[in-house]
Amino acid sequence: MSAPTLDTVPRAAWSVGEIRDLVTSEARKTFSTSPWWALLIPAVLLAGSLAVAEAKEEYLAMSQALALDFASVFALLFGVVCATGEYRHNTVVTSYLNAARRTKLGVAKMVFAALVGAGYGLVAVAAGFGGLWLSKVPFGGELSWVLAVSAGGVVAFALWAVIGVGLGMLLRSQGFGVLAAVLYLLLVEPLLIFGGSYTQVTDKITDYLPGMATRYILGGLSGGEQFGGGFGVAHAWWLMLLVVVAYAVVAMLVGIVAARRRDLT
Secondary structure: OOOOOOOOOOOOOOOOOHHHHHHHHHHHHOOOOHHHHHHHHHHHHHHHHHHHHHOOOHHHHHHHHHHHHHHHHHHHHHHHHHHHHHHOOOOHHHHHHHHHHHHHHHHHHHHHHHHHHHHHHEEEEEEEEHHHHHOOOOOOOHHHHHHHHHHHHHHHHHHHHEEEEEHHHHHHOOOHHHHHHHHHHHHHHHHHHHHHOHHHHHHHOOOOOOOHHHHOOOOOOOOOHHHHOOOOOOOOOOHHHHHHHHHHHHHHHHHHHHHHHHOOO
């Protein structure tokens, strides 16, 4: 009898239990390798060091927002590595055979990445709190705002991890995917924002870029009543959260469509 192929495996109906099993499989594969903690360490160090360096009285929430904003790039990179690791180690065909449908495996990867991204966010939040505590600047009445920023940061980390998975599934190459993510955040988006600052119409568009939207989420949650609700942030934090959610959904759909249409051999 010939071995089963992706075309001959029965397409079972979707079930929560199957997705849970696929997510568990992703966890076993990921936590048996080093990239997940190799990316977590710099995220923690960056969040803690920025929090302690930027801590100022009555600006602690904004310091936490800045720390989480910069550290969230590692959630994006984790998502890319999570998606491209299968291609790098040539285990993707076996994984798809186990999942029966490529879409199921893609969804499982994104659910798992979101959970790990949220975990990254929680650890980064703790590092940020540690940095603020080391600064010896009293929290005063800002604790509630720091907590609000921290909650928003955890959600942002999870969404960035999903975006990373979509990018990784689209590009497949781990090196290219990581390079594309870093270049976009450090070069492309800043250049678009810089160019947009000279034209009013373009400036309004660049506010909705994913990195800028994340800053508006965290910035909008960081201001108390004395700052008008967010240090002069131009857009409501919940609106920018919906924007980043939309980016994550689009990344998920694009990644899954690319995976379904691409020949694995």
